[in-house]
Amino acid sequence: xxxxxxxxxxxxxxxxxxxxxxxxxxxxxxxxxxxxxxxxxxxxxxxxxxxxxxxxxxxxxxxxxxxxxxxxxxxxxxxxxxxxxxxxxxxxxxxxxxxxxxxxxxxxxxxxxxxxxxxxxxxxxxxxxxxxxxxxxxxxxxxxxxxxxxxxxxxxxxxxxxxxxxxxxxxxxxxxxxxxxxxxxxxxxxxxxxxxxxxxxxxxxxxxxxxxxxxxxxxxxxxxxxxxxxxxxxxxxxxxxxxxxxxxxxxxxxxxxxxxxxxxxxxxxxxxxxxxxxxxxxxxxxxxxxxxxxxxxxxxxxxxxxxxxxxxxxxxxxxxxxxxxxxxxxxxxxxxxxxxxxxxxxxxxxxxxxxxxxxxxxxxxxxxxxxxxxxxxxxxxxxxxxxxxxxxxxxxxxxxxxxxxxxxxxxxxxxxxxxxxxxxxxxxxxxxxxx
Amino acid sequence: xxxxxxxxxxxxxxxxxxxxxxxxxxxxxxxxxxxxxxxxxxxxxxxxxxxxxxxxxxxxxxxxxxxxxxxxxxxxxxxxxxxxxxxxxxxxxxxxxxxxxxxxxxxxxxxxxxxxxxxxxxxxxxxxxxxxxxxxxxxxxxxxxxxxxxxxxxxxxxxxxxxxxxxxxxxxxxxxxxxxxxxxxxxxxxxxxxxxxxxxxxxxxxxxxxxxxxxxxxxxxxxxxxxxxxxxxxxxxxxxxxxxxxxxxxxxxxxxxxxxxxxxxxxxxxxxxxxxxxxxxxxxxxxxxxxxxxxxxxxxxxxxxxxxxxxxxxxxxxxxxxxxxxxxxxxxxxxxxxxxxxxxxxxxxxxxxxxxxxxxxxxxxxxxxxxxxxxxxxxxxxxxxxxxxxxxxxxxxxxxxxxxxxxxxxxxxxxxxxxxxxxxxxxxxxxxxxxxxxxxxxxxxxxxxxxxxxxxxxxxxxxxxxxxxxxx
Numbered sequence: 001x002x003x004x005x006x007x008x009x010x011x012x013x014x015x016x017x018x019x020x021x022x023x024x025x026x027x028x029x030x031x032x033x034x035x036x037x038x039x040x041x042x043x044x045x046x047x048x049x050x051x052x053x054x055x056x057x058x059x060x061x062x063x064x065x066x067x068x069x070x071x072x073x074x075x076x077x078x079x080x081x082x083x084x085x086x087x088x089x090x091x092x093x094x095x096x097x098x099x100x101x102x103x104x105x106x107x108x109x110x111x112x113x114x115x116x117x118x119x120x121x122x123x124x125x126x127x128x129x130x131x132x133x134x135x136x137x138x139x140x141x142x143x144x145x146x147x148x149x150x151x152x153x154x155x156x157x158x159x160x161x162x163x164x165x166x167x168x169x170x171x172x173x174x175x176x177x178x179x180x181x182x183x184x185x186x187x188x189x190x191x192x193x194x195x196x197x198x199x200x201x202x203x204x205x206x207x208x209x210x211x212x213x214x215x216x217x218x219x220x221x222x223x224x225x226x227x228x229x230x231x232x233x234x235x236x237x238x239x240x241x242x243x244x245x246x247x248x249x250x251x252x253x254x255x256x257x258x259x260x261x262x263x264x265x266x267x268x269x270x271x272x273x274x275x276x277x278x279x280x281x282x283x284x285x286x287x288x289x290x291x292x293x294x295x296x297x298x299x300x301x302x303x304x305x306x307x308x309x310x311x312x313x314x315x316x317x318x319x320x321x322x323x324x325x326x327x328x329x330x331x332x333x334x335x336x337x338x339x340x341x342x343x344x345x346x347x348x349x350x351x352x353x354x355x356x357x358x359x360x361x362x363x364x365x366x367x368x369x370x371x372x373x374x375x376x377x378x379x380x381x382x383x384x385x386x387x388x389x390x391x392x393x394x395x396x397x398x399x400x401x402x403x404x405x406x407x408x409x410x411x412x413x414x415x416x417x418x419x420x421x422x423x424x425x426x427x428x429x430x431x432x433x434x435x
Numbered sequence: 436x437x438x439x440x441x442x443x444x445x446x447x448x449x450x451x452x453x454x455x456x457x458x459x460x461x462x463x464x465x466x467x468x469x470x471x472x473x474x475x476x477x478x479x480x481x482x483x484x485x486x487x488x489x490x491x492x493x494x495x496x497x498x499x500x501x502x503x504x505x506x507x508x509x510x511x512x513x514x515x516x517x518x519x520x521x522x523x524x525x526x527x528x529x530x531x532x533x534x535x536x537x538x539x540x541x542x543x544x545x546x547x548x549x550x551x552x553x554x555x556x557x558x559x560x561x562x563x564x565x566x567x568x569x570x571x572x573x574x575x576x577x578x579x580x581x582x583x584x585x586x587x588x589x590x591x592x593x594x595x596x597x598x599x600x601x602x603x604x605x606x607x608x609x610x611x612x613x614x615x616x617x618x619x620x621x622x623x624x625x626x627x628x629x630x631x632x633x634x635x636x637x638x639x640x641x642x643x644x645x646x647x648x649x650x651x652x653x654x655x656x657x658x659x660x661x662x663x664x665x666x667x668x669x670x671x672x673x674x675x676x677x678x679x680x681x682x683x684x685x686x687x688x689x690x691x692x693x694x695x696x697x698x699x700x701x702x703x704x705x706x707x708x709x710x711x712x713x714x715x716x717x718x719x720x721x722x723x724x725x726x727x728x729x730x731x732x733x734x735x736x737x738x739x740x741x742x743x744x745x746x747x748x749x750x751x752x753x754x755x756x757x758x759x760x761x762x763x764x765x766x767x768x769x770x771x772x773x774x775x776x777x778x779x780x781x782x783x784x785x786x787x788x789x790x791x792x793x794x795x796x797x798x799x800x801x802x803x804x805x806x807x808x809x810x811x812x813x814x815x816x817x818x819x820x821x822x823x824x825x826x827x828x829x830x831x832x833x834x835x836x837x838x839x840x841x842x843x844x845x846x847x848x849x850x851x852x853x854x855x856x857x858x859x860x861x862x863x864x865x866x867x868x869x870x871x872x873x874x875x876x877x878x879x880x881x882x883x884x885x886x887x888x889x890x891x892x893x894x895x896x897x898x899x900x901x902x903x904x905x906x907x
Contacts, residue, residue: 140770141770306801306804306805307801308597308801308804309562309564309593309594309597309800309801310562310563310593310896310897310900311562311563311564312563312565315563315900316900338768339770339771340768340769340770340771343767344767347808347812347868350868350869351805351868353868353869354868354869354870354871395819399868399869400867400868400869401808401811401812401814401815401866401867401868402811402815402818402866402867403815404815404819421769421778421779421780424749424777424779425749425779425781425785425820428749428750428785429785429820429822431750431751431752431753431789432753433750
């Protein structure tokens, strides 16, 4: 598919539209809304031309070419527009201040904005740690991400062998409690270079320690009475940490493991088999080398499509990793790791298409696939009647640079696309600024 | 400057001297060919300093027909482009192929100049990213004007083929930003080579990396500078010393009586900045600091060629335009440190709109593979906000403008007869996310062909490893 560059007049019209939205209240109460005559990608099925998406009371009421629209509905002309589900970004730290602390150029230059790194903590094994309380519903990065059509995000802790529990949040709400979709949404762990320290300097040690945690969690649960009466030996972590692994042992809470090297990925697959865990891989630089194994295990892999630089954590990193995995039948999820870069999630999908992935598969990889992997398929990820009305109307092909999200709905309510970036831009559009 | 002293200058000194006058007026310097044979001086400074040994590869003529040609020197054209012996011969609606020419059907395809990244750390922060090759920051002193990036540069960096596959033909490899003054840059052609000398762009002036803000004050917080005012004092002290050094040498060069002054590598570089021979590339994020640096340059009588990163450039785009200083920016990086908090995607567009010279740089081994896409993102972000930026302007952000920033724009950066045959053939519009470089010619040499593994560089590091190269 291809869209031509919008004309200058169109660009100005969009600009005017953005201004209007900017003056709207932050979140309008959900009402009945119909986007008509649009190109709709429901993801659950094939593309629909000239179709209507009807939202009512926060839910999707109907999607199709023939939809009866209540007289009270707000009508939005979708002619020439593209409508998709809201996007899910599942590899980041949205809400933890501005963004995750990231290396700027080198280790000695590593820095962060003070007080914004709540996802990082000093523990090596912290399964009981839940990042939710650190999430700031007013974080400036949240409306910036919405500008890119992202409506849901997984906010993760990042340090150590077991960093702790991630939360899935909706990118709209006055309070964290309003935003939470699922907590814990995943148990975050690391079997890459970064966790060698927790293994006494070796990845083999890190793996052994992770396995010991699950072994001991199982022992603790089975022999709780013995533990309380000091009748079992020393466990590999305090009881409250091991208890936090019970839902992982039950396969209810995904173990979300960073692994890039082929052997680390294989170790993670064996771990998941042995303990019957619900494994989701991220990183996955060399996952393409064991694509068939991953597909057989039914494990989803979260890929940053730009990750093709060889390192000793993943010498075989390649640009078409996601494509090769998808072709082997793996559930592929796309998510970049740039700080504040959630707004560019749609371009991750575009990169995947450039590197051979089918367009529809790439859209699925930022909508339905993450929803499914994290247990939210009944609510999110597709445009189907009954699902939560997270909907984005784009000016054209959402993967292209020439387009933008024009309207974003979360829970069936239009959300503002105004943010700190747009305010800065507007202030300095004419120089000198009129402060 | 009299003739006598010019003659006595070493070739290294002479060439930048010739460039310098032009640089000061913002005009294009003439870049000479390969450096002349070594001068026979008794003293080290009279001899050639680490000269380029670059030699153009002989290649058959190439004719690309029926393509959309983005010349970066004017409107897009539909037609053919012919290059031969490393030079662009003609661009016209139809051209006849000379004998022995490779003829490529460009129907539906696009042609651009080779892309130029004026902010890269390829070769100095090489993959696979071990401490052993962490050679970009001499973070042992706030002022290390004496170090040269080319002395760190590793031609076998496996990131180089990835950048070539993204259509990059020339980069400026810079020291990092730990220091107030980080050292000299290396302007290199991205070609297979054993030594950096074989890659050094002939005649390109040196750049000097300077850095504002958070990085130096954090790295040196225990010994100073630990504040922005400390940063400023550090630059001023350095250039005060350089002024004295320059005076001492210039006085001695007049009659060359007695022993020459002792050579000081640090001050030698800074004195050449004051003489206008070395182009200053200044890592600087914040608008207010940018204004301080323009004043610093005015105090010591040099020009800043380009501010780098400059995420707040849009706030003072008028100052940039007035100073004639370029702004090398990312499309939309923001929020990874306090001084990047105010980054916006319309930065480049607003800088362009104010009449300043915008450049999209990468500062990243991933970003350098998609410089065209970052330019597209920045252009369209501007357009969507009602800021008019044309495709002709945006293609210059990654070609002609960085060529100017590096002082090589008389040789490369546009597709015009006589310019170097630095040419990229794209599968489609380079401003579409779906397009890829299909062929990359560096000075006429086919250094990348997506459809022919024989023209896909594998570095020594890649061999025997599992790294698959560029992928599909």
